[in-house]
Amino acid sequence: MEGGYPVVGKIACLGAKNFVIKAMVAALLGDTPTTLTNAPAIGDVDITAELLTSIGAKVERVDSQQLVIDASSMDTSTVPTPHSGSNRVPILLLSALLHRFTTVSVPVVGGCKIGARAVDFHLQAIRRFGGVVDETSEGYVARRVKSLKGTHIDLPYPSVGATETCLYLGVLAEGRTVITNAAIEPEVMELIMMLRSMGAIIFTSSGRDIRIEGVKQLKGTHIQALGDRIEAASWASLACASNGDVTVSGIRPDTLGNFLSYFQEIGGGIELMGAESIRFFRARDLRPAIIETDVYPGFSTDWQQPFAILLTQADGISIIHETVFENRFGYLKALDALGARTQLTSHCLGGIPCRFRDKNYEHSAIIIGPTPFTATSEPITIPDLRAGLAYVIAAAIARGTSIITGVDFLERGYGNIVPRLASMNLKIERIAGSSL
């Protein structure tokens, strides 16, 4: 990438990764096929398709937008580790498949290495529904003798994944299930809508309570994935950090919530261009901010990394307190070489009650700006998905030519990245012979 130029143009958000892969699992609960549109061609969808086909389900990509999933041919409940490396989906399959099979085994989960990412809430939920779960060195085995029974699950933390597990378990369990302290992220609410369209009876509330009345069977559905709010925030950060001007389409503004407020507070400009289109630019010199990542409707942990690059360009000291994952700042160190001035601390630099207080996790970051970036001859190696996008923004604003490696991590969540960014005047190309 050759940086130092404003990024200008239009970009369409793809379907949300963190909904589509959960929807693919939900499709397995239906007796008839499900059609999923706006399904992005990204690594995580491929990994999930591989997981589903490994147990006999049919996953057909009709075109770049559309997937059809047919679970009727599903004939095994032992999920092997896919060759491409696993994502978070295996732990969701453990519950979704337990209605159809009496024994299910799944491999250990993968995904970004941003913390311990325990799955204890998922396992505990299966047990509460009447299942038995064993942990092995290779993964998890769940068993049931009778049908699963509705229950009350009070989540210790509003985990997105564990809430999804409870939904998969509850919709086909006998009787009533109540989930308290549930996650209410837009992707979770969209999954609830999808399950309703399959015949599930789910009641939401103004808070974090969800009530499910179990039904005997679900049918397939046709659903269009919502736009990816993490992509949208990434393109907004790219536009503002590079002093450019980018119109992002395919995104519901309400799903960006507090991001838009923080973005404007530091000096970003927004203009609504229609129902699902927002123009992002820099409205004035950037000011620093104090941000704490949190569960929805808080500032999403997945917005943190692109936004951190933006804060390196703000005039003053910014603070980010990461309260969702304990180890999500490792990527900052590599930015020192470009000129960034950052420091990590294990103290909680914020007021949100944080599970990492008094533990030795460097989960608060101090960012001192503004620091113009200059490219270095050393390649920058991507450690995880959102850090990857942060490095793309860093390279876009760094004067000179940067080489980024480990792009597989990036492509697990961002589709067709090189042509899409190149169309916005970003000088980016894929180099043959690298890991790209």
Ligand SMILES: CC(=O)N[C@H]1[C@@H](OP(=O)(O)OP(=O)(O)OC[C@H]2O[C@@H](n3ccc(=O)[nH]c3=O)[C@H](O)[C@@H]2O)O[C@H](CO)[C@@H](O)[C@@H]1O
């Ligand atoms: C609440 C939240 O923002 N969740 C994010 C999380 O979802 P994801 O579903 O991956 O993670 P969870 O929401 O389940 O995890 C949130 C927190 O709960 C902990 N935990 C979770 C399950 C469990 O059984 N035990 C346990 O201790 C995790 O270690 C983590 O500290 O990563 C996704 C990808 O970055 C984001 O899009 C989601 O927004």
Ligand SMILES: C=C(OP(=O)(O)O)C(=O)O
């Ligand atoms: C960390 C992420 O994904 P995963 O949970 O799949 O690792 C992410 O989407 O930023």
